[in-house]
Structure formats: structure tokens, C-alpha cells
Amino acid sequence: MNLKISALEFTRQVKSGNLSAEDFIAKTMERIQNIDGNLHAFLSLNDKAVDQARDIDKKIKSGEKVGECFGMPISIKDNICIKDTKTTCASKMLENFIAPYDATVITKLKQQDAIFVGKVNLDEFAMGLSTEFSAYGPSKNPWNTDYVPGGSSGGSAVSVSAFECVTSLGSDTGGSVRNPASFCSTVGYKPTYGLISRYGLISYANSIEQIGPLTRTVEDAAFMLNLITGLDPNDNTTVNNRDEDYLKDINSGIEGKKIGIIKEMIGEGIDPSVLSATKNAISKLEGLGATCEEISLDMVKYSVAAYYTITATEAGSNLARYDNLRYGYDFSVEGFEFNSYIKKARKKLGPEVTRRMILGGFVPSAGHAGKYFLKALKVKNKLTREINDVFKKFDLLISPTVPVLPFKIGEKINDPVALFLIDINTVTANLTGKPAISIPYAISNGLPIGIQLIANSMDDKLLLQAAYALEKTVVLPEVPI
Amino acid sequence: MTKIGLEIHCQLTNLESKLFCSCKANYREFEPNVNICPICMGLPGSLPRLNQKAVEKATMIAMALNCSTPEKIMFFRKNYFYPDLPKNFQITQLNIYGDTSVGGRGTLMVGDKEIRITRIQLEEDPGRLIYEGSSEKNQITLVDYNRAGTPLVEIVTEPDFENPKEVREFLNILSDLLENLGVSDPSLEGAMRADANVSIEGGNKVEIKNIGSFHDLEKAVHFEITRQQSLHSRDIPIIQETRHWDDKRKITISSRSKEEDLDYRYFLEGDIPSIRIADNIKEKLKSEMPESISSKKQRYVSKYNIPPQVADVLSSDKFYSDLFEDAHTVENAKEVANIITTDLMGLVDTREKRESSKLKSSHLKDIANSIQSGKIARNSAKNALYEIIKTGKSLSSVISEMDLGNVSDESELSKIIESVISEENQAVEQAKSNPQTINYLVGKVMQRTKGKADPKLTLDLLKKKIP
């Protein structure tokens, strides 16, 4: 059985009766059992997955109406709530948190007969870009298991690229979908802010993060968006996209489109192989009839600093509820004054979360806000104005997704500043709310390189069309696992 | 000069649901920790879902207090740790980055004095802490989250009050206004709470927190002024501090925790996009606002010729003015007002009595009309009212059951009058020479009929029979 098929291929085959959902899920679970001990994409598995698939096969046979996923195996980042399922955020703090409700995206996918094979690994509370900050140990890159898979949605990217599921949902706060997609050679897509409900996504930096799919193909990303987008009364920040069909006309091509090459994202510190892959992609796009021209986003040089200041501030507030009164329960409250109790309880959080919580207590505090938090907001606003100006003349922007190749596990874990700089190409889309996608583009020394396209807000359809066109020019070797 | 400023917290008790979820805004009827859900418990992954009705009601309050209302309102997070706060931050409003709370500067007249309103903001109420245990040492603190997320409007005044009496008058007017608006029931326990800041000439500003009722607020302010004056007279400096009101001992106590040192790290609540309140929506809200107390009063006086003092009492209490509005016609208005203010107010003078009362406005209408048509005497009307409040029966059945109807049958009344005349020779003779004294005979007839004789008819008949 071929577990490597795309989501659309899977649904076509099951729908037509050529493939049994039960067989596919059973094989998928078997593969997970066989290889995940080594890769560590999954934190928990759904032991009812095969039964659920059997029910779907029955429904298909009896001619009942079946949802558009037809029992497709999906992995879910473990910061998205599935009812009655552990949702740990890869943290010891939420080790025993069983979500009492479904995230909106989960409700929608259940209605479409998706099967959640399991919850996948991430950096604790999605803070990191390698999964090395998971409290349950890092995931490994299927292309070379000595290397990190990227993050924070590392488990999602690993599970898709190692064929442990067909697609995955991750979340992207500063590149957390696109970065691991790039490192593991999958498609990773962060939609316009507000296009997908965040209800049930455990907040890290709520003003800029979005749930996004990691898939084998751009078409699959569009398919997933069709299933999970839409206004949600439970998330006041969702926007109305008027039932747009993102799959329709995805092959429209990019002839005549104007594409800006972001100068600041191909500058100092870029790996030569990444630079040459980017140049190659640009010439391919030109070959497809687009015109490419270098542009400058001056504020990009401050974007990472602004990003960390804003995310730390929001994280400091969003994670304040983990005070061990309701989650954790490690020790008795007897004899503690409330504040000292919290201090002790907070020791359950890992080093990166602790670092950002401390930062989050400092940068917006009285006397420091003007120098840090408010300044970061200024950068965010200025960057947004800059990029909006650029989009008056350009349809799309291009850059490498990550300026460097995947690095070895442990190589950068003690150098948080070096890790932070890896975000330079991805945070702009989050700070400005724009949609962005990473497409697998090249393999250098056995390690993947992804290319990023960014579009204007609500131009997600155009973004997916361009990504589809570029994807069609690429032939990549198979993952060696 | 003594300066007093207030921060009043008013729950929007008349709303159906909490500020950010569909749990009940009326949390009072539940066992602890039942009126809760993932949102108001701040469970991981939950997001606030703004109750538009709360925004509308809060905007109405702002308009009723003559506040400016911004085009765009926003919410902020106030970050601090406290066990009654499920998320360890409170969603509230803030005006330091531009005026984005539901109400900006406004005013409220207290007699001839104008009290300036600084701002009005909409926020979520925390849960409730309940202290149990006999002494401070073995005290247990229990947390009930039923209240968490209840819509709360904070009204902040400038330090425009000079004495506790002005504070009390302001609070009376304000709570009547809020009740009249239909946004809150100030008589519910905990629906109205307040903090005050007090300073006297030459001293620093002292904040008093934790005042659970308006009644205690006046006392707390009074205590604090006296305390500060006595310090001042002994040349002891009055330090800037936060004090708590101890409602058992009725004194203010210096807070052990330094609340003024807390850094709330305010920032924009990204989960609630800014809300535009367009002019047409404001107009619509204005048109939905009930008539103000002062306008009601004026109408009662000018249209129905009700005495100003009566109109004042009637208009400022929503319970009575609602009854009046439903029961009155142009003809009976004065009579209805009279029944309410002289009889009814004495009969339903507590919240419990009001709630258990079975009286409807239609009863009042019937009573007023019956008095005017001479079917029932005022005296008897009061007895009927008492019975109706208890039983809710119709006026006609109460009249017949209790035999309260006026004796207005001429022949029946004539017989009674004749018998009175025959017994009261001396008085009859007196009345012949001095018509004023005929009232004595009217009284006798009333006595005989237990007050049910139609007074006008009695007088007419007496005059006829005593030439």
C-alpha cells in the first residue's frame, strides 16, 4: 500500500472504492509503531483510529453521505484541543490536561470525517524552532535523524514527511509552520490572520498566531483551508472570506504577476546553497511569466527584536493562568502564601518558556514599556505600513523560508540568540498578518531547503496559485526513511 | 478642603449572559462553581466572545451620564495574580492610549452641584472569595467562580465631593438612574460596590477599597475623614496608602499588600478586535433608552398636575414609576399617584415585600377609577390594596368578599340617615342654625356604614332632609 499519496489522491481513491480507509489507517498506525520510536513525532496516539476508519468504510459502502476527508489520517499539533484527549503543549505543566472541548478546526474536520491519528510534538507551548524545547524530548528530522526537524510544529512536519499521516495541523506564531515545513521538505502554510479560528488553539502570542496546515502538496493546503476556514462566533478575530473556494483555479498560473524579492531576507548570514536555491526559484518564476524585482523592507532588521518583545509580553499574560492552582498539582498548597506558591509552581515550566515569561514580565512593565514593548509595537506598525506600500506595486513577495539549512540537534540549544535569528524571514508575515507559504524547493547535502512566498492580506488564493505554479517546476528526491 | 472621589462598580445584572461567554449573568441562584464554562474559567485554548448587549448597556450608561462616547472602543488586559481571577489577568478598558473606553468625560447633577465623571469602562468581574474559619490563623479561603466574567461597569468620578452627605446623595441619584435605565438592580447583594479616595487639606490621598455596599461607603468615607483629621490635628503626616474597609468593625485598615506598587502591564487584548460604535447605533441606543427620571418628574408635574414632592418620589423609583405608567390615564393620574405614594409605599417597603407582592398595575387602575366614581371610599381602598398585594385577587371580588363597597344606593342610605337624624336631635338642631356642623352628622353616617357611605351622596341627602 502506498502511504505516500496526497490528501486529494487519498480522498479520490477512498471515495471511488479503490482504497479502504481502514486498511490505510491500519497501515499508517503500523508505520507509526515501526518508525516513530526513532523520529518521535507523536506524543500520543488515537487507539480508536482503525475503528473510526472501519465506520467510514461502512458508510461509503452503504451509500451514506461521507465527509470530504473520507477517513484521511491527520496529525494534530499538541497545542490544539481535541475533546477528551490529552493536550499537553509538550509541557509538564499540562501533562494531565484533558481538553473538555474541541477546537473549532477539530469540530470542522470531524464533520468532514477526518481521523486524528495522534497528537504531535512541539517546542513547549510552541516557543522554539527545533522541538528541542519539548518537555518530552526532541523530534528528529526524517532526512537525517541527527538534525532538528525545525519548529515549533516539528512533530507535524516529521509526521507528514515520514508518511505517518497524510496532512497535519500546526500553528504558526513566527514561522512555526513554515520553518519545520522547510526543514522537512513539506508544504507549510500560514493563512491571513483571522482566516482560521483559533478557538481551541492554546494561546502563545494570540495577536499574531494562526493555525496552518502542513501537507505534501500545495493543492492539499488549499483543500485543508477550504475545510477549516470561516467566521467563527467563538473567535472574534475571524474574518469573513465569503465561502471562497481555494482549490478552484489553483492552476491559473502567475503570468504577468509582479513579485518582489525581499532584499533584507537574502543578505548577511544566508547559507550559499539557500541563496542559490532562491535565485533558481526566482528565475523559474520569471520563466512562468512573472516579473521579479528586488525590494526593501527597512523594518525587517528590527522585526525579530520586535517579534520577541511582543510575543514575550503576550506569552507572559497568556501563560499566567498556569499557576498550578488548576493545572500541575505537583505539591500541596498547605503552608504557602499565594505568590510564593506560584513562584515554586512555575518551576514546572521549561527553560525556554521560563526565559520568555521573565522577558514578558519585564518588557511591558512600567518604566520599561516605552523602551521595549511600545517600541516593538511601533516597529510592527511601521513594518505593516512598509509592506502595505510594497503590495500597492507587487502581487507577491519571495524569500527563502529559513536563511540556513537544518542544524544538528544540540548544536544551537545553548545559543538562544543564534536561534532567534533563524526567524528573520518568517516573523514578518506574522507581525503584519499576511499569508505566507513555504514550498519544498531543493535538497542540499541531503538537507531540505524551502522557498517562501508572501501575499497581501486576504490574497490567499493568489498565494496558493503562485505556490502551485512554483511547486510544479520542482522534482525532489524521496525522503530516505 | 476635603476631597472625595469615587470608583463605582455596577454589575449589569439585567443581562442574560456574562461578558465573554453564555453562562448566566445572574450567578446568585447557583451552587458554587456551577455557573462556569471553559471561557469564564480561562481554560487553555478558550477565547473571549464579547457580549454585544453588554457594550450597548454600558454605552447607555455613558450617555445617561452625559459622557462622550468614542467611535471605537477597545479592551485591555490588566495582568495580576489573584486566586479569584481564572486567567490571572482581567479584561478591562483603559484610556491611556487614547479614549477607547465606553464613556469619556461626563457629569451628573446632585442638587445644584455638578459632579464630574472621569470615565466609564466595561470589564469582567472576578470570582468570589469566601473566607471561612474561626480565627485569622486557621482561616480557609474558598473560591467560587460563578461570578467570574459577569459584566461590570466601572464609573470613575473626579474628586468633587466634599463630605459624606454629598457622596450619599450622589449614590442615591446614581442608583436610581441605573435602575431606571433597566441595566441593573442595585438592590441585589454585590451588584453595586465602590472604592473611594479621600484627602483632607494638607494630607495625601488615601484609597479605600473593598466597600461592599453604598450604605457602608458613606460610613467608610466618614470614618476616613475623621481618622485623617485626628492625625492632622496631632501633626502626624497622612501617608499615601491603600486601606481596606472592615465591614464587621466598620473601620478602615491599612493594607498589608502594597497594591499601589503593583504593575499591571496593561496591553491591548488581541482576542477582541476594536468595536466601532457608529453614530446611527448611538442614535438607536438613545431612542431605546427609557425616559430619564428628571424628564418623568417634569411630565408628572406639568401634565397631571401632581405636586412636585410626590412626582419626585414617584419618578425616582423605577418600581413605582413603572406601576404608575401602566395604571394611569389622564383622568386618574393624580389618584394613582396618590394611592402609590400614600398607601402602597408603606405596604411594600422592602425588597422581599415587593417581590412577593401580587399587585398588578391593572389593580391600581381599578382602585383609582373606583375611588373616582365613588364605588369605594379611600379608607376602604387601602384595605383592598392590602388584600390584593397578598392574594392578587381582582378588586371586584375583594370588594364583595370583604364587603368594602360604598353604600351608594339612595334608598338604603336614606334609611340610615333617617335613623341617625332621629337619634341626634341636638346635632340636627345645631346644623340648622350652623351649616358647618353638618359634618358631625356625616361622620355619624360613616360610623354606621363603617366608612362605606358615599360621602358626597350622604351630604346631599342630609342637606335635603335638614332644611
Ligand SMILES: [Zn+2]
Ligand atoms: Zn462561562
